[in-house]
Amino acid sequence: MPLRPLPLRDAELAFDPQWLAAAEADALLADLREALPWTVHRIRLFGREHDSPRLSCWIGDPDASYRYSGTRFAPQPWPPVLNPVRERLATELGTGFNSVLANRYRDGRDAMGWHSDNEAELGPTPVIASLSLGATRRFVLKHRAEPTRKLVIELPHGSLLVMAGATQQHYRHALPRTARPVDERINLTFRRILPSATS
Numbered sequence: 504m505p506l507r508p509l510p511l512r513d514a515e516l517a518f519d520p521q522w523l524a525a526a527e528a529d530a531l532l533a534d535l536r537e538a539l540p541w542t543v544h545r546i547r548l549f550g551r552e553h554d555s556p557r558l559s560c561w562i563g564d565p566d567a568s569y570r571y572s573g574t575r576f577a578p579q580p581w582p583p584v585l586n587p588v589r590e591r592l593a594t595e596l597g598t599g600f601n602s603v604l605a606n607r608y609r610d611g612r613d614a615m616g617w618h619s620d621n622e623a624e625l626g627p628t629p630v631i632a633s634l635s636l637g638a639t640r641r642f643v644l645k646h647r648a649e650p651t652r653k654l655v656i657e658l659p660h661g662s663l664l665v666m667a668g669a670t671q672q673h674y675r676h677a678l679p680r681t682a683r684p685v686d687e688r689i690n691l692t693f694r695r696i697l698p699s700a701t702s
């Protein structure tokens with residue numbers, strides 16, 4: 504299916520509910536579960552350290568280091584299974600990616616809180632390509648200045664959501680917890696860390 508624009512004022516979004524065919528998405532999910540060194544990241548919230556409610560893994564080119572809670576981290580190397588995905592994204596979106604944040608939500612209690620992907624190293628108008636595998640979860644975008652302006656979207660197995668332009672400047676997003684019994688989900692957000700920020 505093609506990527507189609509999702510209309511939302513002050514945002515630039517495109518969505519394909521089935522960017523990967525089910526069999527490809529199944530294989531990728533199974534591989535990534537095994538291939539990645541999943542860890543619980545520590546996050547700083549109101550001055551206190553907590554375990555983040557999910558498993559994560561940062562992947563990237565060797566020069567694409569990133570800052571997280573004030574520390575600089577070297578990324579994990581790309582697992583070969585992601586190479587075709589990375590190439591296809593670059594071709595279809597017309598922009599290259601040098602890093603991926605992989606998140607693994609073990610069940611409905613795992614989640615991601617409100618944030619924007621607005622780190623300085625991504626630049627002011629980052630293209631972020633979010634590929635979802637496994638259980639369908641609800642993703643919510645909320646306008647910073649007008650919180651009633653919202654988009655709620657279900658992200659199914661094999662779907663691709665692209666956030667671009669000024670989306671990160673105007674909107675925050677989250678993956679809320681759910682009381683529904685849900686299976687595991689893996690999400691990959693492909694990003695481009697700018698070279699000026701990686702030295």
Ligand SMILES: O=C(O)CCC(=O)C(=O)O
Pocket residue numbers: 604606615620633642658676677678690692
């Ligand atoms: O799991 C998701 O769909 C969202 C992930 C996300 O917002 C992020 O990695 O920055």
Ligand SMILES: [Fe+2]
Pocket residue numbers: 618619620676692
């Ligand atoms: Fe995000």
